[in-house]
Amino acid sequence: MTNPTSSVATTGSPGSRALGLATLAGLVGLLVLAFVLTEPDVRIHPSTGQEIGQFDAVRLLYLHVPMAVITYVAYSLAAFASAGYLIKRTPWWDVTAHAAAEVGTVFCFLVLVTGSIWGRPVWNTWWEWGDVRLMTTLILFLMFVGYLALRRTAADPRVQARRAAVVALVAIVDLPLVNRSVEWWENRTLHQKSTLGELKIEDLTLFTLMVGFLVFLMVFSWLLLHRFRVGWLTLAAGEHQVAAAIKERRAEADGSGVASAVGETS
Amino acid sequence: MKSLLSEAWLVASKDLRIEARSRVLTNQVAPFAVLVLVLFGFALDADQRTLRMFAPGLFWVAVLLCLLLAVQRSSAVESADDAATGLRMAGLAPAAVFLGKSAAIFVQLLVLELLLTAGIIVFYGSSVKNLFLWLIAGLVTALAVATTGMLYGALASGLGVRETLLPILLLPVLAPVLIGATRAYDDALGAAAVDGWAWTGLLAMFAVVASTLGALAYGALVED
Amino acid sequence: MTHLGYLLGGWGVAAVLLTVYAVSVVRRGRALSVSVPEDKRRWLTSQNPTDD
Numbered sequence: 001m002t003n004p005t006s007s008v009a010t011t012g013s014p015g016s017r018a019l020g021l022a023t024l025a026g027l028v029g030l031l032v033l034a035f036v037l038t039e040p041d042v043r044i045h046p047s048t049g050q051e052i053g054q055f056d057a058v059r060l061l062y063l064h065v066p067m068a069v070i071t072y073v074a075y076s077l078a079a080f081a082s083a084g085y086l087i088k089r090t091p092w093w094d095v096t097a098h099a100a101a102e103v104g105t106v107f108c109f110l111v112l113v114t115g116s117i118w119g120r121p122v123w124n125t126w127w128e129w130g131d132v133r134l135m136t137t138l139i140l141f142l143m144f145v146g147y148l149a150l151r152r153t154a155a156d157p158r159v160q161a162r163r164a165a166v167v168a169l170v171a172i173v174d175l176p177l178v179n180r181s182v183e184w185w186e187n188r189t190l191h192q193k194s195t196l197g198e199l200k201i202e203d204l205t206l207f208t209l210m211v212g213f214l215v216f217l218m219v220f221s222w223l224l225l226h227r228f229r230v231g232w233l234t235l236a237a238g239e240h241q242v243a244a245a246i247k248e249r250r251a252e253a254d255g256s257g258v259a260s261a262v263g264e265t266s
Numbered sequence: 267m268k269s270l271l272s273e274a275w276l277v278a279s280k281d282l283r284i285e286a287r288s289r290v291l292t293n294q295v296a297p298f299a300v301l302v303l304v305l306f307g308f309a310l311d312a313d314q315r316t317l318r319m320f321a322p323g324l325f326w327v328a329v330l331l332c333l334l335l336a337v338q339r340s341s342a343v344e345s346a347d348d349a350a351t352g353l354r355m356a357g358l359a360p361a362a363v364f365l366g367k368s369a370a371i372f373v374q375l376l377v378l379e380l381l382l383t384a385g386i387i388v389f390y391g392s393s394v395k396n397l398f399l400w401l402i403a404g405l406v407t408a409l410a411v412a413t414t415g416m417l418y419g420a421l422a423s424g425l426g427v428r429e430t431l432l433p434i435l436l437l438p439v440l441a442p443v444l445i446g447a448t449r450a451y452d453d454a455l456g457a458a459a460v461d462g463w464a465w466t467g468l469l470a471m472f473a474v475v476a477s478t479l480g481a482l483a484y485g486a487l488v489e490d
Numbered sequence: 491m492t493h494l495g496y497l498l499g500g501w502g503v504a505a506v507l508l509t510v511y512a513v514s515v516v517r518r519g520r521a522l523s524v525s526v527p528e529d530k531r532r533w534l535t536s537q538n539p540t541d542d
């Protein structure tokens with residue numbers, strides 16, 4: 001199906017526009033749920049009777065937790081597509097892996113930043129060295145920063161695709177080892193256990209988290225779709241330029257003879 | 267299998283012969299390793315008690331920095347005079363080239379580890395409390411980082427930005443090795459009460475995965 | 491509302507970064523679309539851009 005008005009040069013399509021509008025509506029809905037409809041996290045301490053909990057800082061989790069899940073979805077997709085590329089060797093897999101890794105890294109950065117901002121009031125520290133998930137996510141982020149750096153080098157596209165695929169796969173294979181080593185390593189410190197476990201998950205809290213997953217999955221899909229098309233266009237543009245250059249040279253050769261084409265002007 | 271190992275031996279002995287003749291290891295990398303130990307001393311205010319406590323971690327950070335140099339050197343040897351093409355045309359199996367070049371880096375790292383151990387004994391006042399653990403953990407870690415370093419050296423080779431790309435690609439992947447090796451040496455040097463052997467097991471697992479994955483992936487990386 | 495600064499900071503940085511990234515992707519797409527003939531831009535029917 002081709003759009004008759006596709007002369008506007010964008011990476012948009014009727015499908016992506018519908019998804020984009022639905023995503024924006026979803027984000028508005030999520031904001032209402034996260035800031036208006038849900039209650040702050042306040043509990044009464046069983047013995048002292050004081051008010052404890054995360055209070056309104058819990059509203060950061062409706063952003064942080066879904067994005068963290070999406071980060072892992074994105075990086076899994078990048079690794080899966082990288083494996084697909086090494087098997088099939090077609091550009092589709094490569095462009096998908098690159099797009100997923102780039103969008104995933106944007107999400108991963110935000111997960112680290114929002115986690116840090118949430119940790120300040122709740123854990124009383126910007127950075128908790130003893131938290132396994134936090135450290136694992138940081139190492140994962142750094143590995144994919146390296147992946148994107150490799151992607152920005154001026155190597156031959158197919159060489160680059162192959163190398164990047166190996167980097168993404170090694171990153172994912174390495175991840176359980178990172179996780180395990182940090183887990184053992186942090187056992188020497190007496191750190192506060194994850195606060196998520198003691199959060200009272202009420203119906204509406206859980207519902208808001210679920211909506212968050214769905215909305216950020218839509219944000220991710222929209223970004224992935226457009227980023228994939230950009231990658232696809234990059235390949236097509238490179239090819240088109242080569243084809244155009246060849247055509248130009250041929251025209252020169254036809255027009256004024258071979259002598260001028262090889263630079264011999266008399 | 268026998269031919270794979272003998273081909274790997276050929277490559278390793280070639281690289282080691284080049285290093286023995288050019289003396290880059292003894293004239294540049296080894297002094298750099300000692301320099302790093304001294305710099306840590308300055309940075310931590312030259313308090314021997316503190317230095318002894320952190321010696322295992324500082325030791326392995328110094329090893330990783332030297333690894334970067336050794337890997338750069340290993341791929342520079344191949345890119346000069348297009349030696350890599352010659353190596354490929356020699357008809358050696360890619361896995362053998364990978365294992366051989368990793369083995370050469372491994373041997374160089376062992377030399378550096380010996381030197382650095384002497385360094386932390388002299389400068390930081392450390393002492394080796396468990397010689398067997400020191401030896402095994404040192405060997406296993408050198409194997410793990412040499413094979414991983416070799417794989418990433420191949421990934422970054424031939425690119426204009428090789429020198430700056432290698433650290434950002436390699437060091438995050440080696441994070442579990444740094445943690446594990448530091449903990450193992452905490453035990454071996456008596457800096458902290460941990461189970462060094464459990465960590466050595468994790469390091470061994472990493473070494474096995476890295477050598478296998480590297481030997482398999484290397485062929486795909488150099489095929490063009 | 492408690493922790494208002496943290497809330498604004500967290501949601502704000504996410505909103506700003508995602509918006510900036512989305513805009514940059516769309517703009518890159520527009521710039522590239524101009525240099526590619528229209529028959530290669532039909533998303534649902536496109537061929538492989540490189541024939542391996």
